[in-house]
Amino acid sequence: MGEFVVTLLTGLSSAAALFLVASGLSIIFGVTRIVNFAHGSFYMLGAYIGVSAVHAVGGGAIGFWIAILIAAAAVGLIGVAMEVLLLRRIYRAPELFQLIATFGVILVIQDITLWIWGSEDLVGPRAPGFTGAVTILGQRLPEYDLVLIAVSPLVLAGLWLLFNRTRWGTLVRAATLDRQMVSALGVNQRWLFTGVLFLGSALAGLGGAIQLPKGGADLLMDFNIIAAAFVVVVVGGMGSIGGAFLAAMLIGLLQTFGIQIFPNSTLILMFLVMAVVLIFRPWGLLGQPEIPGHGVVEAPEAPLRPADRGLRIVGAAVLAVLLLLPVAHLIVPSLVGDFSLVLVIEIMIFVLFAAALHFIMGPGGMVSFGHAAFFGGGAYAAALLVKFAEAPMEIAFWAAPAGAALLAILFGWFCVRLTGVYFAMLTLAFAQIAWSIVFQWGEVTGGDDGILGTWPSDWASSRIAYYYMTVGFVVAGLLALRRILFAPFGYTLRAGRDSPLRAAAIGIDLKRHQWVAFTISGAFAGLAGALFVYSKGSVFPTAMEIARSFDALLMVLLGGVHSLTGPIVGATALTWLNDLFSELSYWRFLLGATIIGLVLLLPNGLVGLGETGFGRRLGAAPDREVPA
């Protein structure tokens, strides 16, 4: 009994940080409609700044709490800086572009944190006066846990008062319901947005600082919290603070009790709860269906046309270069080194991965935040066959797309019930669960040590042979995806994206088509994963981590989501940049800064560059007819 009560209390205390982060995420999304990927980074900054603030202020009985508040306020100001310097300039850009921008911020913050505080994990300061433990029914519980248990309801009450008893809070609630109406009423949106960013970011910072006595600060905190926060927001309901509270408590309890029952699979429990909630309440416990609203009217996409002569010539030229590269390597190895082949293989793999994601994102209008699940899922499907059945490449290779497709069928069944940002968050949550299974289930997957020894068969083992094999598969994959988009299925997908109402009114069962599309996309991502695992000879959980999903997202968005050539251009550019920067220290900072710069300069993606003239002649961007 005592053990049960203490576990219960531990669960409630561990929910505090999660609730703070999730509620901040929810508030920012509610008003600005921006999914702030950088929210996990703010949480991490809260922890690091908290440590420094305690040192500066001195961790006395009052000093500790002042330091915590300083950390929260500082992170709030960082959120304001992000809003004023970055987001404010791109509110008019397509919504997804703001995602890329916040992703750039993640990278920048990672390296700044590394630069200031170093790579060592920091031990959190103890909270004066709460360093001991209390005994409850014969079981000991750290006193600080009681503090954490009290924090969530206090913050919840404070937020409730703020939103229901102040004019500012009323405006925030109004803006969450209907942004345009609020601006039509003459409210200064700028200050509203800035204020919301401060509040939301400060909550994340508070979450990071307040967990210091238990968890300390480390550089992986940002991605570790963000998936859990997304799950909380999805389960609780987007934009609902009460929902975030309920869901955070639920998840917190689940994790503490889960550890005792299934020591290795706490995250699977999280997945099960989320799945059950979403089956019965697709919009979360206390959420409401996404209201289409007046919407940001995006420029309509131009009709799909077969490649014109310009594009065919460019395509043929690129293919010729690809085919001749190994020849050049044999003739002038000093100019075209072995490394060039490795780089091109890597680029080709990510081109296929990005094209698979683009398939559902562009024509399908379904933005996946977690596509690495299928890339890594495919890679692991092949690697596991090698490890346990000693399957030759010819067989294991095909297990990758098949395994990824099965995974996509499973995940897709849940995901296609949702739309928009709910869909996106659910894909991310699923991907994170897939990652955690691979990471935690060490006996089978090797956990962090990965699976080694996935080498190609003899005929494909030379660098050049594998190069040609990769080029063959990727080109065939791209052509197949393109073919499908020009076929009735691809048209049906676009129809559902353009007007779900009209699609239903001409007899199209949209969800079913989207499910199939999700599966096709998963299979091609899995194929890319197979090429990846055999090019490296090994696979690690990083193949399906969040950062990999975001990379793919970035490739598609940077390339331009409205063009079939977009993902190709984006993947090539980003993989190449990654490679270029990876030899430098602080390459994340450079990459993040480059991304932010690109977002500010090119709100239509790299292919959008073509609309200025140069690329149009190349056929990269279709001509647009001026509206009548």
Add this chain to the structure above:
Amino acid sequence: MTPAVLEVVDLSKAFGGVRAVQNVSFSVRPGELLAMIGPNGAGKTTCFNMLMGQIRPDAGAVRLKGRDIAGLPPHRIWRLGVGRTFQITATFSSMTVRENVQMALISHRHASRKLWRPAAETDSGQADALLDRVGMAEQGDRACSVLAYGDLKRVELAIALANDPDLLLMDEPTAGMAPRERIELMRLADEIVVERNIGVLFTEHDMDVVFAHAHRIMVLNRGELIAEGAPEAVRANEQVREIYLGSSVKTGETGEADAP
């Protein structure tokens, strides 16, 4: 008398405490243009959405050619032979005019999951024939996103005809159009009804259009059917005159939007 293509019996729907539609019954015969009119908030759109499956009725039956379709999802109802045009046109903006019609034809043939043969080569002749029928043949290659609003309405009509429907539901077919376009579109609807012997149910705010084209008119007010009959009879009906000329005009009570 020919059997009705659509029979609605005691259809009801409430949102929260608001009774949007109460015990409404009517029928549509093949070749007939039935107009549904009423002030804003009368329940027209709710009624329409129940017929097309966007909203599930609380009670009542919707029989299409004798089969109860109440509560079926929209895509199933379409397969049973119901075409629809929307108050605010819904077309596929990233496609050309012809492709929009091709989409409907492809779906009609259950070919929407085909992965190989290009869609552009599918049913293009039939699509052109339909476009020709609505006077849009020359604009087949233009993007739907750049069409004039009146032309979009014609495209919607061509899409709605793609599955050879027995019943056509038109929500405010002439809303947002210039007067001359209205006359032309309704004349087109008249012709098509006769040619294909389709039953048409439409809502409309423009009373000139209603009285010039409807064979029969039904009047809704506050969710209830208050009058139904030939145009002359409805025009003479005291209660209808009261609604249209009396209270609503005097008090200017028109701001209330139709229920969702």
